[in-house]
Amino acid sequence: MATSPQRWQLRDYVFAAFMTIGIAVASVITVPLTLSIPLPGIRTVVWAPFAGIFLTLGMARLQRSGSVALMIGVLALLLSRISWIITAFLTIALLVTELVMVFRGGFSGSVNRLLGNVLFFSSATVAGALIGAYAAGDVFAAWVGQVWILLLMTVVSGLAGAVGWWLGERVVKQLQRAGKLDAG
Amino acid sequence: MLAKSAAPALQAWLWRVNPLLKIALSIVAVSVAFALQNLAAAGLLVGLLLALLVTVGMPWRLWWGGAIAILLFTALTWLLRDWPAAILNTLRLLAILLPGPIFSLTTSPADLTRALQAAKLPSFLVLSLMLVWRFLPIVQREAQRIVEANQLRGVDLRRRPGQWFPGLFVPLIFRIVSYADEVTVGLETRSYDPNSRRSMGQPLRWQGLDTGVAIASTTVFLAVGYLQWSQ
Numbered sequence: 001m002a003t004s005p006q007r008w009q010l011r012d013y014v015f016a017a018f019m020t021i022g023i024a025v026a027s028v029i030t031v032p033l034t035l036s037i038p039l040p041g042i043r044t045v046v047w048a049p050f051a052g053i054f055l056t057l058g059m060a061r062l063q064r065s066g067s068v069a070l071m072i073g074v075l076a077l078l079l080s081r082i083s084w085i086i087t088a089f090l091t092i093a094l095l096v097t098e099l100v101m102v103f104r105g106g107f108s109g110s111v112n113r114l115l116g117n118v119l120f121f122s123s124a125t126v127a128g129a130l131i132g133a134y135a136a137g138d139v140f141a142a143w144v145g146q147v148w149i150l151l152l153m154t155v156v157s158g159l160a161g162a163v164g165w166w167l168g169e170r171v172v173k174q175l176q177r178a179g180k181l182d183a184g
Numbered sequence: 185m186l187a188k189s190a191a192p193a194l195q196a197w198l199w200r201v202n203p204l205l206k207i208a209l210s211i212v213a214v215s216v217a218f219a220l221q222n223l224a225a226a227g228l229l230v231g232l233l234l235a236l237l238v239t240v241g242m243p244w245r246l247w248w249g250g251a252i253a254i255l256l257f258t259a260l261t262w263l264l265r266d267w268p269a270a271i272l273n274t275l276r277l278l279a280i281l282l283p284g285p286i287f288s289l290t291t292s293p294a295d296l297t298r299a300l301q302a303a304k305l306p307s308f309l310v311l312s313l314m315l316v317w318r319f320l321p322i323v324q325r326e327a328q329r330i331v332e333a334n335q336l337r338g339v340d341l342r343r344r345p346g347q348w349f350p351g352l353f354v355p356l357i358f359r360i361v362s363y364a365d366e367v368t369v370g371l372e373t374r375s376y377d378p379n380s381r382r383s384m385g386q387p388l389r390w391q392g393l394d395t396g397v398a399i400a401s402t403t404v405f406l407a408v409g410y411l412q413w414s415q
Contacts, residue, residue, distance in 0.1 A: 010378055011368040013308045017315035018364040021323050022357065024316070028324070029348075038260070053353060057361075074312045077300075081288035083281060084214045134218065135280045136257070137273030139264045167349055171357055180361050 008064075015061050016070040022054035023075055040132065041125035041153035045160045048121040052164010053171055059107035059116055060172045061181060067107050068097050068120060089131050093124035114165045121161030122154045129153065198240060198290040202394045203299035206291055209401050210283035216408060217279030223268070225411035226275035232404055233282040240289045254278065293317040302388040308378045319363060326359050327352065 030046045058071045076090040097120040104112050129150055133141040143149070175181035213229070220226045254274060262270035291299075297317075300310050334341050334351050341352055 008308070010371055010376065011364075013312055013378060014315060014368045014371065015364045017312040018319065018323075018360050018367075020312065020316050021320050022360050024320060025323055025327055025356070026353075029327070050348070050353060053349075053357065057357065070308075070312065074309065074316055077309075077313060078316055081284065081291075081296075083284040084210065085280065136277055137261065137269070139261050139269065139273065143264075167353075171354060174354070175357075175361060178358075180358070180365070 008066075012062055013070070016058055016067065017074065019054045019058035019061075020071050020074045020078070022057075023051045023071065024078065026050035026054065039153065040129035040150065041157050044121055044125045044128065044157045045153070048117075048157060048160035049163040049167060052117050052121065052161050053168040055117055055120065056113050056165050056168025057171060057175075057181075059113045060168070063106055063108040065098060065102045065106045068101070068116060069094050072120070085128075085131055085135055089124060089127040092127035092131075093120050096120075096123040096127075110165075110169055113169070114162060117161040117165040117168075118158040119161075121164070122158040125154050125157035126150065197393065198236070198286075199292075200391070200393055201290070201397050202388060202390060203291050203295045204303060204388065205394050205398060206287050207299065209397075210287045212401075212405060213283045214280055216405060217276060217283075220276045220279060220408075220412060221272070222412045223272055223275070225408045226272060226279055228411060229404070229408050230275045230278045230282070233279065233286065236286050237282060237289075240286060242285060242289060246285070298384060298386065298388055301382065301384060307380075307382065311378050315367065319367075323356070323360060323363070327356055330355050 027047050030050060031043050034042045034046050055068065055071065059067050062070070072090055072094040076087045076094070079090065080087040097116055100119055101107060101112065101116050104115065107113050107116050133143070172181060213233070217226075217229065220229070254277070257277060258270050258274045261273050297310060297314055300313065301307075330352055331341050334347070339347055339351055341347055344351075
């Protein structure tokens, strides 16, 4: 049955849900390694290279605006069971990413996917640091509020997201060769 | 996770509260907690939240882990500032963090899905959430199997993060993509349409207990607000 390529289909929702599972598993593996390090964004930095693989795969397969919202929105809902703070900063990061990427026409093309990854993980670090600092009180807000720390961690998170994109693109090629992924 | 059937009578009432009400109360509690600057107000809210957490029977491992993290936070704040600031910031942080575990320990994934359906959330979002809950443990088991297969070949992934991508994530991704294909075929052959209207076997209903919890919570929030903003 011929359908418009812009219409969301059942298989898109299912694929996005499984990429969300991959992102959640990546966080289960990486985040406990950094729990004791009091540096803003450090959890995003270790999470991004592996979560970025699944984010890139989802973007490559779905391509449209709303792809990141579909994957990360579900993750944010899922993680509300741990803390509403995580839900809040993931929601801010996905909104920033989607709002910027809507002007670039979605996530088709590897450059758009790179930009999407860098934007998402950088904005997650900024939003997470600001919300976390506000939650922890003025002492930590003063520590996190030092512009150089926030700037450094944002850049490092963006780079970690770029590593995730690079690994993700390698997997996209492998899956395409295996005939398991239609991606542009 | 606390098993619903094993919940003693004292804690069972929280399981029966409408999940949508619990979501709303959690969000209000976190919002109020962000505004707290008064020791008495923060103490009242945290005291009640801790009492609720005791009744829901959180595992001791989580109690210990949480207590150590909070003590470290208090000590660090004390070193950077003073005792009153350390206590206030600790109480405020607890008030922000506690609604999450109370909500998750008293709400099963099935109840949350029913709540999201009742809240008229887009059906594709509910489908995604159900799939994630259903398959997350399965994918975690797959990851564990891959780690064990690597161990059998003499590759200890715990000590070699450089091998995580080729040794763990690439095979895991292939498994995940296969699962996605199989689930899609399974749903399509059953003519599943995420946009069609769905019926609920156990629709959510507003009960007397929900009214009582809503009134009690409003009273608590008013008392916290009075202590916070009356001075």
